[in-house]
Amino acid sequence: MESWRNSVLLESVLKALHTVASRRTSMRTADETIGASIKTLEKKYDFLKYINMGKNASQEGFAISISPQIESISKERLGKAIEALIRVVYNDVGNDAGLYFVTELKENTAENITTMIQNLDVDLSQIQLEQHYAYRRRERKKKIEKMARTGKLDSKKPENLLGYTWDSISGWRHEPNSKYCTLYDKQGRVIDRLNLNRIIKNYVEKLSGYVDVDPREIEQQTKIYEKEYELLKLMLERDMDAETAQHKLRVSREQLNNMIRKLSEMEMLQYVSFDTLEITETGIGFISRKEDEKKKD
Numbered sequence: 596m597e598s599w600r601n602s603v604l605l606e607s608v609l610k611a612l613h614t615v616a617s618r619r620t621s622m623r624t625a626d627e628t629i630g631a632s633i634k635t636l637e638k639k640y641d642f643l644k645y646i647n648m649g650k651n652a653s654q655e656g657f658a659i660s661i662s663p664q665i666e667s668i669s670k671e672r673l674g675k676a677i678e679a680l681i682r683v684v685y686n687d688v689g690n691d692a693g694l695y696f697v698t699e700l701k702e703n704t705a706e707n708i709t710t711m712i713q714n715l716d717v718d719l720s721q722i723q724l725e726q727h728y729a730y731r732r733r734e735r736k737k738k739i740e741k742m743a744r745t746g747k748l749d750s751k752k753p754e755n756l757l758g759y760t761w762d763s764i765s766g767w768r769h770e771p772n773s774k775y776c777t778l779y780d781k782q783g784r785v786i787d788r789l790n791l792n793r794i795i796k797n798y799v800e801k802l803s804g805y806v807d808v809d810p811r812e813i814e815q816q817t818k819i820y821e822k823e824y825e826l827l828k829l830m831l832e833r834d835m836d837a838e839t840a841q842h843k844l845r846v847s848r849e850q851l852n853n854m855i856r857k858l859s860e861m862e863m864l865q866y867v868s869f870d871t872l873e874i875t876e877t878g879i880g881f882i883s884r885k886e887d888e889k890k891k892d
Contacts, residue, residue, distance in 0.1 A: 598711070599707075599708065599711050600666055601661075601665045601666050601668055601670075601673050602661040602663070602665055602666060603708075604673065604677070604708060604711060604712060604715075605646070605661060605665065605673070605677065606659050606661060607704055607705065607708045608677050608680065608681070608704065608708075608712065609629065609646070609648075609659055609680075610659065610703075611700050611703040611704040612625075612629060612680070612681065612684050612700065613625050613626075613629055614703045615696060615699045615700050615703060616628055616629065616684060616688055618699075619688055619696070620688060624688075626648070628684055628687045628688060629648070629684060630648055631687065632680060632683040632684050632687060633646055633648075633680070635683060635838070635842045636676060636679055636680060636683060636838065639676075639679070639838075640672065640675070640676040640679070642664070642665055642668045642672070642676070643676060645661055645662035645664050645665040646659065646660075646661050646662075646665075647659070647660045647661070647662075670715050671715070671716070673715060674712070674715025674716050674717050675716075677712060677715065677717050678717045678718070678722070679838055681697070681700065681717075681719075681722060682722065682836045682838065682839075683836070683838050683839055683842075685697075685722075685726070686833070686834065686835050686836055686839045687839065695723075695726075696726060697719055697722050697723040697726065698723065700719075701719060718775070720788075721775060721788055724785075724787075724788055725871070759780070759786050759787070763780055763781070763786065764778050764779065764780065764786070765779050765780060765781045765783070766778075766779050767779065769791070774790060774791050774792050775788045775789065775790060775791065776788070776789045776791055776794075777789075822844055822846060822850075822854060823854050823857060823858055824882075824885070825844060826840065826844060826851075826854055826855075826858070827858065827863060827864075827874060827878050827881070827882055828882060829843055829844070830864070830872070830873075830874045830878075831874055831878075831879060831882060837851060855872065858878070859872075861877075862875055862877050862878075863875060863877055863878035863881060864878060
């Protein structure tokens with residue numbers, strides 16, 4: 596297998612990210628977003644401190660210099676950092692990122708570099724698929740938010756969040772040495788990819804002590820603290836991954852997991868797939884009531 600220096604791989608990804616982000620927003624926003632993303636991820640991937648960014652002499656782009664010290668980093672760690680970087684930049688760009696962010700990213704990266712990145716277990720197809728589901732969730736979120744503002748939220752059974760049922764599935768396949776299982780419809784098209792780690796964890800957690808909470812007793816039984824409420828508001832405004840949520844809320848991964856567990860038990864959040872969370876109608880209704888109370892105060 597052809598191998599590339601860590602600095603070459605990382606520089607190629609950064610330049611492609613900058614090109615796509617600057618098209619969707621602006622050159623300045625792209626600079627700030629990528630710079631902030633690198634700083635955020637340095638806490639977990641300290642070798643990202645070896646990256647220096649700045650404008651080039653022509654002012655038509657930005658220059659990257661990467662210390663040779665990064666060559667000693669394992670390909671496994673580099674791959675995880677690259678995937679995290681793509682996700683954080685995409686989420687920070689927000690709604691401007693568009694539905695085909697990863698498609699454009701691959702188009703702006705040399706084919707051999709893209710292949711090498713994927714060989715580092717960076718699942719670009721999974722990230723791309725998540726974008727499509729995120730778009731669907733954003734549209735549904737807009738609809739629910741409008742219902743909350745107009746007071747038309749009710750207790751009817753919510754619509755199918757997945758967009759398909761078991762009857763729609765003709766088969767599934769687990770790729771060797773992969774944590775994902777791919778589902779196919781009756782026309783042989785991919786309709787979803789499930790994270791097996793999340794499936795197993797979800798199964799064990801639910802059967803070992805899941806507590807069902809009556810939504811009508813939520814406010815009487817439990818209190819939402821400041822960070823939990825802030826998380827709900829953030830999720831109502833935008834789609835985020837765990838890295839971005841930690842950065843915005845300034846909490847550890849363990850603290851974030853505890854917040855998610857608490858809000859899930861209160862039915863403020865729910866899993867729409869085995870590794871994707873969405874704020875529920877109960878959560879949006881709660882925010883709506885609290886914001887109304889603030890206005891009255």
